Amino acid sequence: MNVRVQPNGDSPTGGRPADTGTRRPDAGRQRIPRPQAPSAPKPRPRSAPHPFRVEALRGFAPWAGGGLILALGWALAATSTQWQGSWGEMTEELNTAAGMIGVPFALASGAWQGGRERRRRTAELLASTARTPLAQFLTAALPLSCWLAGAYLVVTAGSVLACAPYASAGDPMPLVHAATALSLAACTVLGHTAGRVAPFRLTAPVLAICGYVAVGTLGKQPSDLRFLALALLHVFGDSVLPVWWYPLLSALWAAGLATAAVLAHAAYRRATALLPLAAALGAAVLLVQTGDGLLRDNPLTHRQVCDESTTPNICVNATYPGLLPEVTDALSGLTGRLKGVQNLPVRYEDLGRDPHKEEARLPILTPFGWSVVRGKVTAPERYAREAAHALVRIDCEDLPSQRIQLTDDAVLRWLAPDSVSKEIREQYVALARQRGETEKIASFRAEDKAYAHLTAMTDDERRSWLSRYFATAQDCDPKPSEVPSL
Template sequence: MTGTLAPSRTDAPARVRPVSPLRTELRRGLGPWAGAAAALVVLVTMYGKAPQWQTRWTDVTGLLHVVVGLLGGPVALAAGCRQGGRDRRRGTAELWESVPRSPLRRLLVAVAPSALWPVAGVLFADAVCLLAAWPYVSAGRPYLELLATDAVAIAALGVLGHLAGRLAPWRPTALLLGIVGYIGLAIGTYTNAKARWLGPAVEYRYAWARTVWWFGPVSMAWTAGLALAALLAYGARTARLRALALIPLAVAVTAAGMILRLPPNNGPWHVDPALTRPVCDGGAPQVCVTALDRKLLPAVSEALAPVNARLRGLPGAPARWAAGPLAPRPGDVALLDPVADAVRGRIERADRYRNFAVMQLFSDTCRQGDLTGPDAERVITVNTAVIQWLAPTPDGGPDVVGTQPYIDRLRSRSPAAQRDYLARYLAANPCHPDEVPIP
């Protein structure tokens, strides 16, 4: 008897997992390339300026804010425009219209690569730069709210570029839009008008400042509100949905009004007292920096050590060397911002830094009518000679006529005689030529 074979389990139809339209859109087209381009342009620009930002959180986030907005913004605009005009150029727009989804939902899926991929690229670049600065910073924190604001602005620019591409799908439109976007962002970045704080790339380089707490969220509402209003106005097919575009538009206008009420000069930035707190060494004269640069204090102290060895214990020597916006005290001598000569936590040109400090110590504070008479020119020459003796100008510096004999005399004296002369020079008034001792 022949039996009936049971159907094999392998003969059953395979169950196919539906593919998400959003995932498909994110993986195809120009989106991944736009993210890579945004990351590359930010990283290359930041790499070229690395010595300027690897010492302070305020510097790295401030420069990232400018670079991402000024360079990443046009990339997002151009890439979004190119992506938006793809279906019209390929003649597949009618095929999309036949998909059983609402027009607004189809638009949101199509616009996702233009908005998300450039954001992914700039966030990756942000993370790389923050990690590169982390070993060398002293205090404070990265302004993550600024970086989040930049990410929202890049997404908004990608959305607006995508809509522009749908309206004008010709190939040159993307390039033209990127160029126009760069020019517009540059004008907004470097103008002095109050409206510049509305732009996503405003430069403000004061290291000891932070933004008011509400600036980041309000800036996000401004850029996101514009993009969402444009999406609803373009993608809605009914009057009710178009009316909804007024809500994000009202939010954007309200946010813009708050930003425009900021002070014209400093905008949302104000001094952070925690960053301007003095941090000093135990030397004499004392060397003080702000808490923001406390990791640089050993390097600054080491750079000034040869000068301090000569000045220690002398009447008229500075009470302290002060670098940064410290509250002034009697006997202070202002130092150059150490970050100007610092690279990755060290003073790269200690001789130049030391020379500037001595020049500040013997800087001309004379009033009009002082430093006159037949010996005035000789006093200027002696002042230059003393500076060159204590801290020679790097690479030789300017050869002032008449200084070398005085320098040679000072160098030929015994340490005790040198110290005695320096004490007399510090005690004299350099604005009265008859009081200045001649080496």
Template structure:
């Protein structure tokens, strides 16, 4: 008699779907409001940045200053509204009682509910910052982007989101989210219009022009905003140990003290702004070291002016581009403003730039009416481009159209002076220009040559 075969009982196997079930946080990130928070944050920053791209593309400082302003004034209130909406979901879905009966503590439950929206907001912010830096990178010629200020702004967005969630849990009103966004915008933006040092506690406070923060400024702002939000979260969740909120609150107050005491001293000019690079023309053309990439184009735009000044005695030895008054042997280069004279690493209007440079050479801080035709002739002869010709023709046509005989007489006098200067032999003209530049800027009616 043979023994029956041994049959192993079937082992219960966990279905593959259950063994690899996604984490609840992953489910919230993929299907919850986190996606919409990321998209809204990204578009909130992208649209105004794209509309003002000419004002920041081409400079790391302008790019990061513009991103910081948009983050604090626009993305910050949006993050508070997103957190507030997430905080009110439990009341709208009527799952608050289920949350109270859960095994996790109140703080853990709060963090599990808050982190998806926080990560969504940070994802949208990171994408917008990366896009802005990549859009500016092809046109930047000096400097580097800073890492700590964007990280401080990320802490600020995290704080706004978690604080908004606390408000959403406490205020059972469907319009609480947009109302909180409006209030946050006012609270963040209003202090920036005040002159008191307390205004620097607003994360929206920033220097008027791009500047480098002192090393501790990003840490202080992160501790200030993060400490306040952490204190609010602890007070809301740790009902029996609310005194624990004193620790983050103390950190926030300790960070606020140096911010208020230092004020505008938290930023200092970029050292590159105090230096300049020059070409080898005569006179030399110099641009600020932060704009070194523009030097070939600026030199090309001023090549006509510098070529006509070559060999002229008493002419400026260089066009300088520093934030100071030029020396007696220097001339001020027209300002290179992003979005105006410079757009995406190029001069917006090279002819106008050259005309402004020549106009600065002959400008006088006095009412020297006798020298007006002479100054205009020197300016137009140095420039000698189509813009200068069109300006003269337009002024003469406008004077004749309006019947202004005095303006017609001035236009005719300017034309005669320019004709006489252009008709001079080269050697005689260089000598005459040498005498002219010897008295350039003088208000003495008898001190300079006249055409």
């Protein structure tokens, strides 16, 4: 019988291979498994971002902050010529914009954010979460309020940078701006509360209109109720400044109202709303009772900065001392012509009062935007003309005789030549000739003759004549014999 050997050495029956009498070297030993290389740590599951961060970086809040920056920035830029150069004017303009634009914007934005759950139909879903109603409320309301407060501070920082090159006295009142930013945040929370209570689409525009009317009405009240206008601190330029605790009291009034509204709506124990409500009412009572005591006179308004190298001396108010070189340069032609003349006022004063006998009133420099724009006198010739008028019978109701009027006009025309006045006079002369008005033509010829006589004098003769003239220049009813003629 032939036995067929399989190629792989197996037995024909398919069992184990036959023992050939030889053993493998490792037979009978227990095989020890090799240690496995440590595997790389598995990445931890990425945690979801905090809801507060999501609200702050996405959705409605950043857009609302950008919108408020544009609205306030446009309002400040449109009136920049009126406040650049004065910290007080800048602060007043910012507070007006915050009250009339920022408060309605904050109330409407907060109301729109507060009604979001009803529009999305997610109110029941949020109610089933583990977060308390107060936590949910703050998570949705605080990012928006921070964005709007930050938007106001961004506009404030831009205004400070725009005003700093031209402002020469005072400070930008940082406490006032911090209180205004906090008040805008409080108005946002108040609007959010109203949006939660009345989650309708019309709540936001109605609340904006009501806020605008309320702030405008309270702000223009002649009584002390005007100090209750939210985010509208009363700062009247550089002449009146707020006491240091007025911004803190105003911020407490707004923040107390907002906190009381939040606790009354979303807190587990609503009675806790009584504490911030009491603080808000106490601040309101102090604001109304103190009234004008919240404001004080700026001590700088009672001082002057003078240039004693001119005749007369030139003084500007200490609230804007940086304008002294510009004003001195604008009046250099006038003061140069008056050099050596006697019987002149000692100085041009700028204290906002009636000048003393030895003083003349400096033409007004404020409010900015007219005579002065961004630290520069806009029309030096016209300003010098006004300064010359202050030397000649400025407060007289009844004009003196025609001969004295001609003398006054000739002196003003020589002291401060003005191209605009010259063009206007030429138009009057041409119109009088066209109409054939002989009396006016004769008057214009007499003025030209007097002016030519004054111009033809030598310097010594003119100084002597002007010294005699200015001895009676402030007298409203001088004797004709005392006024030198031309």
